Amino acid sequence: MPRSVDVARLAGVSQKTVSRVFNDEPYVSADVRRRVLDAAEQLGYRRNNAARALASGRTRSIGVVTLGTALYGPASLLMGIERAARDTGYALRVVNTMEGDPAGIAGAVESLLEQGVDGIVISEPIDEGEISVPVDVPVLSCGAPPAFSAPRVMTTGADSILLARVATEHLLDLGHATVHHLAGPQRWYSARDRLEGWRAALAAHAGDEPPVVEGDWSAASGYAAGRELAVDGSVTAVFAANDDMAIGLIRALADAGRRVPDDVSVVGFDDVPVAPYVTPPLTTVRQPFDAVAREGLKLLVQVIEQPHLDPSPASAPPVELVVRASTAPPPSRTIPGRGRRTTSRSDRDTHGPATPDGPRPTDH
Template sequence: MTRQAGRGESSAAPRSVDVARLAGVSQKTVSRVLNGERYVSDEARRRVLEAAGELGYRLNNAARALASGRTRSIGVVTLGTALYGPASLLMGIERAARDTGYALRVVNTLEGDPGGIAGAVESLLEQGVDGIVISEPIDEGKVSIHVDVPVLVLGAPPAFAGPRVVTAGVGADLLAQAATEHLLELGHVTVHHLAGPRRWFAARDRLDGWRAALAAHGRDEPPVAEGDWSAASGYAAGRRLACDGDVTAVFAANDDMAIGLIRALAEAGRRVPDDVSVVGFDDIPVATYVTPPLTTVRQPFDAVAQAGLKQLVHAIEDPNADPLLTSDPPVELVVRASTAPPPPRTTPGRGRRTTTPPLA
């Protein structure tokens, strides 16, 4: 006679003892493997993971938190925006977190709310997170926060008091410097800059990189135009820059503003790149499809997120260990058709066109 399962027997969730029995190891070994502890042989780890997968076993996070004093979760404080940079960095954090075994809890802040960061951190601490990521791109003034868990800061940090604060960044100043140097190396006498809003740390970094490149080459620093990251603001700035015949090269602080700038230059009869070269920043997906395809620098969002989370998890799991050594991400300049050598310049009083050699 075939025995039918009683109520609930067929749907009972597998337990760690079931995994241990199938894998042929002790229950303690199962616990060590699933908690990511050391001192387990590769063979035992493989058998436990295969058994857990076969049984559909999921570790009870609540029970694990009670046993270890950790929730295996990381909180993220980020600006609630659809702008490409912050959104892409958040996606990079989410992808990197999958490899750490930690869950993410995200709290969005609002631009212009000086208490938003502190409130977001307090909310995450109340949820018992093991560490916090601050991915806040705007300077909201002095923020003083005390935390009792490790913190990863992506960008310029508020004033934190805590057991350990580690930092990681996209090296925006180095990327901006590379973009500006590309234009100078093509022979442009100087490079104009279309900056982002000054309250944004990223805009300041890109401004600093542009200035550093001009200073290193002994070039004059033209007045800075400022936008708000939108194509519309780039278009408005472009209408003004198009009136200046001395403008032959522009570095825009993001691709959207660069695209608006190119539209304004075209409407004014200034050809890109024949008359004016333009470099953007970010390498958004549409950059390769605009006319002309946009030269830009690509931000290493995934690499920064992976390196930063590796540092944070290291600080969570081994609080007394030295911080991990990190290096700046590589600079990736994507050269397309929006940049070229400057146009020949007319020599006054001669009626002919000559090429002005670049400054040393």
């Protein structure tokens, strides 16, 4: 098997330079980096991670604690973490937890610590209480962190409060007097944040706050909520905490003779792959799962490898409102010269950066 010294000889550099390139260290020119990588590819060289672990005292592995679920949000975030890890040189060790098991997170963390991971990612969306296991490696929490002791705890994630506020304000900007909310289960951190963002938007616009209907993330629970909301003729706009519930809600409204968006506008959350293809295509907020995972893993690796330095702050992921055909002005709203509007602004997907204050590029 080729060794690093063989790569150095072929590339015309020192063995230390080869090490710097494969450790992704700074102060290596682009030309030298390219020569080293080309030489390594030509020789079929691969770095020996086991030897590096013995030399550095690190296993070059990161543990991930995540809820074992097929739900779109947690599953997409885990896939984003797996994709981002490929560029870090660290292996992932994933332990799944089960909803309703308060000891599950502590057990998962304990298992990963026993395997000697260099850092831990907590991608646990449900509030299961405090973690009693003391953690002696850096921890990255994707969202609200559970309470536990660790040398350094960092957080990353999209601002769900802001995203929910953007979704609600889109409906208020269209002229709806208020917006009803189909919330997710309140043991989930994200459901609480989306509820808070909805309330903040209503308060900023001096809108009445209707009673909250709570679902369980499923389309079936959205359908049940839709049957409840359909009998209230004053309902003209609904923000659902995820797309699956929004899709079930739309079906229930249609079954009750309430047209979307002619009678009721609906906004979802996540932008699931099927969202553009339901009837009508669903207006929603897109979650930046890959950007969150990439920035978070970058931050965690920096802390693992340079514990004496303050980590660079993670950049805020973009906020995207994807406007489709499920939203329009309320039935009583008229547009001068055009009469009552009964269709959305566009049947095409439009999306772009959004802010909680003021109009967005999609709000023409």
